[in-house]
Amino acid sequence: MSTIRRTWKINGKTVAVRFPAGRRLLDVLREDLGLIGSKESCGEGECGACTVIVNDEPVVSCILPAGQLADGTEILTVEGIEKKRVGRLIQQAFIEVGAVQCGFCIPGMVVSSYALLCKNPKPSTKAIREGLAGNLCRCTGYTKIIAAVKLAASRIPAAKRT
Amino acid sequence: MTKRTSKPVRLIGKGMPRVDADGKVRGTTRYLNDIDYKGIWHGVVVRSPVPRGILRAIVPGPAFAGDNLVLATAKDIPGENVVHMHDRTMPLLAEIGGEIRYRGEPVAVVAAATPEQAAAAARDVRIEVDELPPLLTLDEAVAIFKSAPGKLDTMKEQTIVKGDLAQGFTAADDVVEAEYWAGHQEQLYLENQGLVVFPQKDGSILSEGSIQCPYFPVHELNDPLKLPPEKIRVRQTPIGGAFGGKEDYPTMLTGYAALPALKSGKPVKITYERNEDILFTPKRHPVWVRFKTGFKKDGTLTAIECDYILDGGAYLTISDVVMYRGILHCALAYRCDNVVIRGKVARTNSFPCGAFRGFGAPQAIWGIESHMDAIAARLGKTPHEYRLQVHARPGDVTPTGQTLSDENGSTACLKLALKRSDFARKLRQASRGKLRKGQKKFVGVGLSFFAHGSAFTGDGEAKFKAKGRVELARLEDGKPGINIRVSSTEMGQGVHTIFTQIAADALSLDAARIRFPMADTGLVPNSGPTVASRTTMVVGNVVYRAALDLKNQIESFAALRFFKGAPAELRGSRLLSKGARPVSFETAAKAMLAEIGSASGFFEFLLPADIRWDQATFKGDSYPGYSWSANVAEIEIDPLTCELEVKRVTAIVDIGRVINPVTATGQVEGGLTQALGYAVMEKIGTGKNGLYDAARLQTYIIPTALDVPEYDVKFVEYPYSFAPPGAKGLGELPMDGLAPAIANAIEAAIGRRLRQIPLTPEAIFAALHPAQGGTP
Incomplete structure (x- = not known):
């Protein structure tokens, strides 16, 4: 699988990330960046435990492929x-x-x-x-x-x- | 000069903010899956693909050729292949040649260095079973019971007898008989099941995870793991909800993870995803209950006959005790001299049911509270006037022969609920199936009234003797404080906060000086499981008494050390002695820690010596105390879509002394919301393939913020004086009675009685349009 590179603004800080295509935003946040405040419960976008704010909109990060977020995307988690x-x-x-x-x-x-x-x-x-x-x-x-x-x-x- | 001290702040009765809230709102609290364990392996349970049959072979495929991978089967069980539970019949893993009794029954556990590798290997195990015909549902079991009662396969039966039933029916002027059904319910804690088992150098194990009752695995896995209790250590991580769902099941899960851990020598973590958690963990028992009641023209109940059959699933596990609690709540709240209640745990080839908040009582109360409205209707009485006439109150004798003490606020709950909800007026305005001018929806209001027995059944607490310790310690800031050492777990219900309040008040210390670490069987005495609405009443009393014991020790020490032997009192975080300058708790405790090393107060729970209970006949004092509640549900039904909306719920609650009104109200609101889901939307059953027919949050629907009604929750306090500070049970009570209140409201709204929960729009449609046979 190809590797995706992105530069996002997470909780006000510019962060460069790389991850395999298809990786969920929740996994990038929790596992790659250690932002464990966002939780996984249902894994299919029904329960909202993984909710984060992407460009001012709340989204469920467990069903959002991280690669869909362009460079410059602003992400706010509970930690921010x-x-x-x-x-x-x-x-x-x-x-x-x-x-x-x-x-x-x-x-x-x-x-x-x-x-x-x-x-x-x-x-x-x-x-x-x-x-x-x-x-x-x-x-x-x-x-x-x-x-x-x-x-x-x-x-x-x-x-x-x- | 000694300044006149003002009265110390009392915390009991105050809405002190939760001690664990900060980490939870900031997202820094580390639940199991937030902890970064190094070098652990990941376990996956391999399950039976059929509900019943003889296990012939377990065949691992090519995926097992590699390294860093282990497969554990029944052959790898060090001891006897049995999990204790309540009857020692359930194997930890199915044996070759043995009978598979439910779909998803564990047959092997795979563990590997990565979750992906473990999952792939688990898929590569072929399970060969010679299939046998299964009996899957309670419907089938009840059909057998009705046609040939002797042929029903029961795992446990128990009968309660009071008075003379035949005489009771002879004395009756009229009889009402009806059946009521309740389905499965999933606990749906937001944090899925999970734990890690660490094998230790000395052959013992440490299990850490989302575990409601840490002492259960310690005492239930000795035979299969061939380990004595002291070699099984269990500790809780912060628990993201449990509701009973993490009561019995983590024992099995610890066993599953322990096998590959002991075989490989690696720590093994098993954590479920939501789909696996719903499909393969225990649910609330489906129940069929039939009431036949005789009564006089004036309404006096002369006979109550009840059959209560629950679907235990394939193994008994803990279903006997669920059935006991169920039958003890079938006719608890009403006066009647002649009662027979027969309870049975039916065996089916479905996943074994387990603990869920209420524990058999919600199903019993669903039946009797629907039935009481039916009797009232037959008598031409209103449901509230009839309940006011025949409800149990102090001095009355329960079906097991227990005389209710003055500490039962039954009447107060009922009267206040009727008053606050304006029940009589709203009932008069109910639609009864006819829309009034200008009305677009049917409106109705319904009542339920019930008790919940606090703590273990009968003399359980007398035998168990819950133990707890409160000890002097140095806290994180280096200053002295207090540790609470009990095995009660924090699952969200607030025990860490209220025990802090209780210990702080008993010791007259600031709450900031109290620490309540997570339960760890290596460190805390056994104060019993966190179940049965017992924690605040029983273990709260243990903490209170142990804290008083420690207070005495501190005062004696201070008297000698600081006051030349003159009596000292710990009050408002200072040691006071007449005519002397007060000494701060900090100074006194530091001196005590320096000179003696440590000190601790201890207490073992007792019940009054005159408590009587006969387990064989089910006669005597069935619970140490009773909490009471009355619920009123106000509803609207759309005549076209049959959509039901619960607009407002009144809940008046007697839980004795309220330790923290904010957390208590939160418990009631949360329990009512689970009861709302149970009543109107949560639908799951055993499908034809032996699997639950809802497996995810897209198909198993629970209430959202848009579904909850306005709640009016009020407490009336009738404290349990034997066990200061006087609390009775709270945890389960709010789950018990909302379903029948809503069914009664539906009857008032549409003039039809529904006898099966959940009360879905489809069921309402079928009731309104019987000719069309049901599904719209």
């Missing part, structure tokens, strides 16, 4: 999100309202919440539910996760919403 102001607000809110149980879905939830709040800093409950609909959680029943996103949104200063 905590360096963002809104990201930290989301993480704090998850802790405060008790939105975390086993924690396995939580990195993906934090990433999807961040993607949502970047686009819609004051989402309705319905918008939050829709924004998180691709992320399965088996512990919490989502109620406290939805409350955490609301709390984080309420703390985003009106002027600085990204």
Whole structure:
């Protein structure tokens, strides 16, 4: 299989990667780059535990061939999100309202919440539910996760919403 | 001058943030597959391709010519080929000449240096089986039971008898009889099963992984591995959900990985992908339950007769205890003098079922709570008034003869649920199959009411004597603190947080000085498995008492060392003695560590001496305590598509003393959501080929953020005073009763009763259009 070389911006840093054609973005992140915050659960894009942000859009990295991402692609993982102001607000809110149980879905939830709040800093409950609909959680029943996103949104200063 | 100390902060009853949340929101918590092990091999289980037959040969192909590869079969089992479980019948791997009893039964384990090599080699093993006809489903077993009960192949039976059933039916004015079915349910923890077995130089093994009950493999693999308990060490990695799914199964998985590990001398990791995890790990038992109830015109129940048959799958494993819990919950919540409940574990050629939150009780409660509405309807009473009339309350006697104490908040749960949900009014407005003017959807509301026995059944806790230690130690920051040493595992339910609260309060220390390391059987005494809604009530009490024991020791030491023998009290992280300058805990503990080396408090759980239980007759005190709940479900049904939406759920819960209201509410909301899935969408069964007929998240559907209703969760506290701080069980209760509340709401909405879960739109359509025979 041919080797692909790419230069991406991951969590704000320029990173050169090489991988065999067909390798999943999730494997490049977890195994080649040690970014283990993104999790694998279903391996078919249903559960959202592997969600990362690619060029401002949340994607499931377990079914995305890494070679599809061009040079210059910007990737944000849970490891990068905590360096963002809104990201930290989301993480704090998850802790405060008790939105975390086993924690396995939580990195993906934090990433999807961040993607949502970047686009819609004051989402309705319905918008939050829709924004998180691709992320399965088996512990919490989502109620406290939805409350955490609301709390984080309420703390985003009106002027600085990204 | 001694400053007057203010009251120390109490943590019990407060919503202290979780101690493990930071790593989980940042993605730094390392679950099994996040740990970079050096030099491990990867194991793959080779399975039977048919559900039943005689195993003739295991033939490895050319892939086994290379190096760095090992194949383990039953011949490589060092000892006897049996996993203890509850009846010592299940082999670790199928034997040549022996009977294959289910599709996917392990026959060999391949391990290799890379996962790809192991997978390729596993595909290159030919399994030769002379096939035999299988019995695959509970439907088939129940058909046999109905036509020729003696021919049903049961692995365990148990009957509960109270009073005189025949007299009860003679005294009855009317009888209602009905059957209820419940299907399999998959736990669907987000983190798949996995563990690594490291062979040690002295011939012992260390198993590390996503393991709910670390002491199970220690005591259940001695025969096949020919290792005594002290040579099997097990420790948990952070667990990404379990719900019972990682209770019994990791014992088998440890056995599978141990064989190639011992044969090759290499550490072997087995981790499943989702597809393999769904197809080849245990599920909740399908159950058929039939109730025949006699009652007087005024509603008084005079007789309850119940048959409860669960599909155990091919081997008993732990199904006897699931059946016990099931039959103990079939008629627990209502007053009746004459009761017979017959439980049976049927054998089928399907994957052995196992533990799942609720453990037999949700199926029992599904039946009785549907049935109570049916009786009320026959009597012309409303379901809530009828339950208020006949529900069990303090002073009443359960089917096993246990008198309920004052510590049962049954009435409070029921009344508060009715009030908060405005049940009576909403029931009057239910559609009953007729759309009112302006209505586009059928609306309905349904009630369920139930208890869940906390801790092991009967005198299990009295016999087990859960042990725990709380010890003085130097923490990561170099300063003194406390280690909690119990075998309870953190799986997301929050035990690390609430035990921290309990230990901190008992010792009157800051929570930051408490550390609760991951359970490791090499380091912690056996406080029992993390199951059966027992952890907070039983092990929480052990931690509390052990912490008080250590507190005494610290105070005695400080009295002599700092206060010339005058009594000292540890309070608010300081040692106080009348008239003397307080000494900080840090100073006193450092002195203690320097002079004595260490100190620890210990406790062994006891039950009251007057607890009675007869396992043979199933008479006596079936559980040390009971948690109670009432659920109200409000639903809408689209008359055209039959789509069901659960809009709002009220859950009033008595779990005794609530240690942490935030984590407790989270547990209830999460349990209700699993119950919602069980009730309306999670559908999986044994297919004709012997495999589960849903194998992935595209076909096995669980609730998403769009499916969950609004929850109204409230606690009423009736503490278990025998075991301070007074908690009763919580883990399983929220899973128990939502399905019948929704079925009862469907009945109110469309005027038809559904008797099989899941309550899918297809089933609602079939109920509304019986002539069309079902599938739209």
